Amino acid sequence: MNTNRKDNITNFRVERSTDKATGHAADKKSIAVIGAGIIGVNCAVELQTLGFNVTLLDKDNVGEGCSKGNAGHFATEQVFPLAQISLLWQLPKLLLDPLGPMAISPSYFPKAIPWFLKFIGNMTNKNRTKNSAAIKSLNKNAIAYYKTVLEAANAKHLLTTKGSLLVFEDTPLASVTKQYRQYHHAGVPVKLLNREQVLALEPNLNEKIQHALYFTDVGHTSNPHEICMALAEYAKKLGSVFKQFSVTEIKYGDLNVTISDGQTDLVFDQVVIATGAWSKKLLKQLDYKLPIEAERGYSLNLPNTKVNAELTRPVASAERRFIMTPMAHGLRLAGTVEFAGLEKKANMKRADMLYTHAKNMLINIPDFDESNSENKNDNKSDKTEQKWLGFRPSLPDSLPVIGQAPNHKNVYFALGHQHLGLTQGAITGKLIGQIITGQQTDIDISPFCISRFN
Numbered sequence: 001m002n003t004n005r006k007d008n009i010t011n012f013r014v015e016r017s018t019d020k021a022t023g024h025a026a027d028k029k030s031i032a033v034i035g036a037g038i039i040g041v042n043c044a045v046e047l048q049t050l051g052f053n054v055t056l057l058d059k060d061n062v063g064e065g066c067s068k069g070n071a072g073h074f075a076t077e078q079v080f081p082l083a084q085i086s087l088l089w090q091l092p093k094l095l096l097d098p099l100g101p102m103a104i105s106p107s108y109f110p111k112a113i114p115w116f117l118k119f120i121g122n123m124t125n126k127n128r129t130k131n132s133a134a135i136k137s138l139n140k141n142a143i144a145y146y147k148t149v150l151e152a153a154n155a156k157h158l159l160t161t162k163g164s165l166l167v168f169e170d171t172p173l174a175s176v177t178k179q180y181r182q183y184h185h186a187g188v189p190v191k192l193l194n195r196e197q198v199l200a201l202e203p204n205l206n207e208k209i210q211h212a213l214y215f216t217d218v219g220h221t222s223n224p225h226e227i228c229m230a231l232a233e234y235a236k237k238l239g240s241v242f243k244q245f246s247v248t249e250i251k252y253g254d255l256n257v258t259i260s261d262g263q264t265d266l267v268f269d270q271v272v273i274a275t276g277a278w279s280k281k282l283l284k285q286l287d288y289k290l291p292i293e294a295e296r297g298y299s300l301n302l303p304n305t306k307v308n309a310e311l312t313r314p315v316a317s318a319e320r321r322f323i324m325t326p327m328a329h330g331l332r333l334a335g336t337v338e339f340a341g342l343e344k345k346a347n348m349k350r351a352d353m354l355y356t357h358a359k360n361m362l363i364n365i366p367d368f369d370e371s372n373s374e375n376k377n378d379n380k381s382d383k384t385e386q387k388w389l390g391f392r393p394s395l396p397d398s399l400p401v402i403g404q405a406p407n408h409k410n411v412y413f414a415l416g417h418q419h420l421g422l423t424q425g426a427i428t429g430k431l432i433g434q435i436i437t438g439q440q441t442d443i444d445i446s447p448f449c450i451s452r453f454n
């Protein structure tokens with residue numbers, strides 16, 4: 001590594017030498033992974049394992065973005081794209097209800113119109129079938145990839161596979177059965193349970209629950225932030241370096257890529273952009289359009305203060321559209337969708353309303369001071385926070401962008417994993433490794449190419 005202090009340039013590239021026996025370049029290529037969320041840390045582990053010199057960069061600390069306070073659900077059953085025709089008729093109502101499960105800030109709505117038009121375009125049967133097949137291909141072995149990487153990182157305790165429940169309070173049985181058939185038809189392992197069967201699995205659910213879909217093969221974690229930390233630590237153990245660095249500029253050269261924070265230039269052989277909901281500006285510099293929106297979601301952490309107030313697996317409510325996941329600290333309530341961009345202050349009333357929903361579904365629930373709704377009303381978070389806002393990086397077709405930049409051979413994208421970034425993290429890391437080393441990829445990656453928007 002050459003550092004030129006006068007010009008504030010750090011060159012992570014090394015001169016290439018040739019291995020006499022194989023004729024291959026003997027030196028390791030340097031690669032920057034920008035973004036240390038769940039996607040970036042998985043890419044860093046995989047690339048360092050493959051022998052690259054990895055520098056993991058983030059404007060904050062590891063895992064402080066959307067990967068921190070999410071619901072911790074390895075939701076491999078979620079194989080249907082979010083764009084569905086029934087949502088179309090609900091949009092006007094959503095616009096008018098700031099505390100509904102999906103809200104759109106009226107002042108932000110004009111900015112989100114292009115995204116919504118593309119979203120609506122993805123509601124056709126043809127697009128839904130195509131997008132669902134691509135999601136399925138990512139989800140199919142997503143947990144198996146995690147098991148491997150967490151085992152290697154000595155962190156397999158962070159993944160539990162006890163399945164999850166999607167519970168129904170007043171949806172007619174015919175409609176529940178229809179949904180059951182759809183999942184079954186899509187190849188998702190699922191059972192349809194009646195109330196007694198649900199309560200036998202989760203005795204803390206109350207008698208309002210009538211039915212449930214039991215997804216038997218899915219998993220959850222006791223702490224999604226800890227997974228990021230454990231994988232970043234493992235990447236470090238393998239030889240990678242973490243650097244707090246806010247990338248404001250990317251300059252592309254045929255032989256290298258320079259990234260800058262406005263003061264210091266860092267030069268690498270290759271770069272992976274894994275900056276989640278913040279990716280649009282960086283990609284614009286390289287002339288790629290990225291119709292990404294931050295689907296803002298909230299979570300509320302309830303500490304383990306009461307006996308028998310637990311659940312043993314994630315329980316999602318079909319009608320209330322939120323999820324409760326048992327975690328190391330207690331119970332995490334998470335969900336809701338809000339379109340209001342990256343800058344608008346958090347509206348923690350959206351986190352509070354999750355408690356009202358949970359109270360309606362559980363026999364015992366940990367105490368929580370509902371009157372204190374404004375106690376944490378910024379976009380930042382810390383370890384002790386009770387309420388959290390995260391920015392899901394969502395593209396209108398519900399598919400991420402994974403692959404090489406079509407016009408910049410040393411730049412790769414791993415971003416836009418919407419509601420499924422935790423679930424699809426390990427397989428994304430694996431695919432990025434295969435793409436960069438020119439191996440055959442485990443699945444067809446053509447649906448994830450950025451060219452679909454350009």
Ligand SMILES: Cc1cc2nc3c(=O)[nH]c(=O)nc-3n(C[C@H](O)[C@H](O)[C@H](O)COP(=O)(O)OP(=O)(O)OC[C@H]3O[C@@H](n4cnc5c(N)ncnc54)[C@H](O)[C@@H]3O)c2cc1C
Nearest residue numbers: 035037038039059065066067071073247276297421422423
């Ligand atoms: C309420 C809620 C519940 C969820 N539940 C689940 C769930 O149960 N299961 C699931 O699979 N998914 C879930 N998700 C979605 C999941 O959290 C995201 O898809 C995932 O965290 C995205 O990971 P990421 O690494 O792409 O983004 P992030 O975790 O946001 O990481 C991106 C990183 O890039 C950094 N960055 C951005 N710009 C720059 C820059 N210019 N320079 C340097 N660094 C930069 C950021 O600081 C950030 O750390 C949930 C999301 C929410 C909001």
